[in-house]
Amino acid sequence: MQKNKKLLLLPGDGIGKEVMNEVRRVVDWFAKRRAVAFDIEEDLVGGASYEAHGTPVTDAVVEKALNADAVLFGAVGGPQWETLPFADRPERGLLRLRKELDLFANLRPAVVFDAMVESSTLKPEIVRGLDIMIIRELTGGIYFGEPRGIEELPDGTRRGINTEVYTTPEIERVGRVAFELAGKRKDGHVHSVEKANVMESGVLWREEIQALHDSDFQDIRLEHMYADNAAMQLVRNPHQFDVIVTGNLFGDILSDIAAMLTGSLGMLPSASLGAKDPVTGMRRALYEPVHGSAPDIAGQGKANPIAMLLSYAMMLRYSFDLPEDADLIEKAVSEVLAGGLRTLDVMQKGMARVSTGVMGEAIIRELDKLSA
Numbered sequence: 489m490q491k492n493k494k495l496l497l498l499p500g501d502g503i504g505k506e507v508m509n510e511v512r513r514v515v516d517w518f519a520k521r522r523a524v525a526f527d528i529e530e531d532l533v534g535g536a537s538y539e540a541h542g543t544p545v546t547d548a549v550v551e552k553a554l555n556a557d558a559v560l561f562g563a564v565g566g567p568q569w570e571t572l573p574f575a576d577r578p579e580r581g582l583l584r585l586r587k588e589l590d591l592f593a594n595l596r597p598a599v600v601f602d603a604m605v606e607s608s609t610l611k612p613e614i615v616r617g618l619d620i621m622i623i624r625e626l627t628g629g630i631y632f633g634e635p636r637g638i639e640e641l642p643d644g645t646r647r648g649i650n651t652e653v654y655t656t657p658e659i660e661r662v663g664r665v666a667f668e669l670a671g672k673r674k675d676g677h678v679h680s681v682e683k684a685n686v687m688e689s690g691v692l693w694r695e696e697i698q699a700l701h702d703s704d705f706q707d708i709r710l711e712h713m714y715a716d717n718a719a720m721q722l723v724r725n726p727h728q729f730d731v732i733v734t735g736n737l738f739g740d741i742l743s744d745i746a747a748m749l750t751g752s753l754g755m756l757p758s759a760s761l762g763a764k765d766p767v768t769g770m771r772r773a774l775y776e777p778v779h780g781s782a783p784d785i786a787g788q789g790k791a792n793p794i795a796m797l798l799s800y801a802m803m804l805r806y807s808f809d810l811p812e813d814a815d816l817i818e819k820a821v822s823e824v825l826a827g828g829l830r831t832l833d834v835m836q837k838g839m840a841r842v843s844t845g846v847m848g849e850a851i852i853r854e855l856d857k858l859s860a
């Protein structure tokens with residue numbers, strides 16, 4: 489008999505716990521109705537882990553994450569932990585997990601649901617039907633390159649230094665994620681983004697991505713674009729993009745631009761992927777909403793659970809190759825929004841304001857309807 493896949497849930501702090509509750513209900517629904525069953529473990533991370541164990545993530549939890557087929561992460565942080573030493577802060581728990589799992593590819597979809605077209609700051613005709621995937625290299629580039637630091641100069645002035653460094657294997661592995669993913673999408677089109685006009689690391693990036701394309705992914709359409717132009721084009725005509733793959737710094741900026749095309753933080757999922765396990769062929773993976781623990785609304789039933797639920801849908805799609813089940817969740821979310829229900833963060837005139845639990849319940853009812 490095939491073994492159930494292992495799923496680790498780390499709700500974290502603040503609204504992380506509230507939105508994870510809604511995911512659990514959807515996980516249960518899938519186990520009952522679609523025979524998508526997981527062996528689920530839940531554990532502490534962030535401030536919750538600090539309170540219980542004096543550290544934002546324990547070695548035991550890191551071990552569980554390394555042994556899981558996928559990790560679903562809520563959010564961490566809160567004002568009560570902001571004065572702790574740097575190493576004990578809740579965010580260090582997430583950073584340690586990303587590092588130990590070597591999650592080098594960050595996936596941020598920017599999808600505009602029809603019912604949310606009016607929430608974008610751009611004109612409806614520019615964003616309607618938008619579906620872009622930004623893949624940001626997450627463990628290299630200028631955020632980690634050496635030398636770095638601030639130096640005193642003999643003349644009494646100072647010099648700040650950071651170094652953009654990329655190696656062939658770093659570019660190749662994130663490029664491979666991008667091409668493989670594009671191959672599963674309708675358009676199968678990759679834009680590789682750098683600044684090859686002014687940076688040698690950009691020249692290498694362009695050459696390596698082109699070489700990988702020519703050797704292994706000739707059926708995928710590849711275009712190269714400079715990062716400044718990509719930023720402009722994302723706002724001018726975002727529909728020209730399907731998958732964008734880029735380095736750490738440009739990805740940080742471009743994924744935030746793309747996020748704003750879609751409206752609210754409460755709707756944005758993400759995934760971080762690592763190397764493939766040599767035995768199972770599965771990539772290490774952690775799925776999480778883009779938003780934080782929102783201490784300003786925590787415990788009030790105001791959080792939008794959609795980003796967390798869409799993170800679960802991404803997990804079904806990318807870790808477990810269950811695109812139909814992922815589609816079902818995305819369709820249910822789209823229908824519920826079209827029906828006029830909104831949490832506070834995405835409230836629009838004429839819509840009905842609902843709590844976290846009512847939104848989760850409505851999505852479950854829609855799943856029932858869609859699968860009837």
Ligand SMILES: NC(=O)c1ccc[n+]([C@@H]2O[C@H](COP(=O)([O-])OP(=O)(O)OC[C@H]3O[C@@H](n4cnc5c(N)ncnc54)[C@H](O)[C@@H]3O)[C@@H](O)[C@H]2O)c1
Pocket residue numbers: 503562563564565566567579582753754755776778779780781782783784785790791792793795831833
């Ligand atoms: N990955 C993470 O765990 C992560 C990411 C960002 C921030 N944080 C932490 O979260 C805490 C709060 O940070 P912040 O306020 O800068 O960012 P935040 O994302 O928590 O909140 C920003 C604003 O968006 C609202 N918001 C966020 N998610 C929402 C949702 N699902 N539904 C409704 N409204 C939502 C919040 O109420 C708040 O007004 C800090 O401790 C920060 O370090 C954690």
